[in-house]
Amino acid sequence: MKRKLLLAVGCSVLSFSALAQVGPDYLHHEHERGREEIGARLQRQGQHIDKAVVDGVLTTDQAIRLQEQDDAIAHRMVQLGAMHGGHLTFEDVRMLNHDLDEVAAELGASGL
Structure with a gap:
């Protein structure tokens, strides 16, 4: 159990390493809000x-x-930013939020 918990925490650290690939200079200022x-x-x-x-x-x-x-959502965010000249479009943010809503619904169905 303890090993699996460490694995789960390790996975959350890995997801944020994908976010670190997108630095503040990488995106235009007006489009940073969606990424943030x-x-x-x-x-x-x-x-x-x-x-x-x-x-x-x-x-x-x-x-x-x-x-x-x-x-996977964090990785998709990085890919979409790269595809659109370094920023997320309104549609990108909408799609990523939708995906996050689906994961949140699964989490909420678990009793949280």
């Missing part, structure tokens, strides 16, 4: 997942699956 919004949601959601494991609401396997979904 998505990054903040990913961070909060990762904290909720970690807390759910500690509280016994989620198993470590469930937490790993949710964290992998968050990792």
Whole structure:
């Protein structure tokens, strides 16, 4: 159990390493808000997942699956930024928020 918990926490650290690839100089100032919004949601959601494991609401396997979904969203954010000249479009932010909403709904269905 302790090993799986460490693995789950390690996965959340990996998801934020993908966010670190996008520096503040990489994006235009007017489009940073979308990236910051998505990054903040990913961070909060990762904290909720970690807390759910500690509280016994989620198993470590469930937490790993949710964290992998968050990792995929973070990776997609980096890819979309690269595709659109270094910024996220309104549609990109809408799509990423939708994906985060789906993961949050799964987390909420777990009793959090």
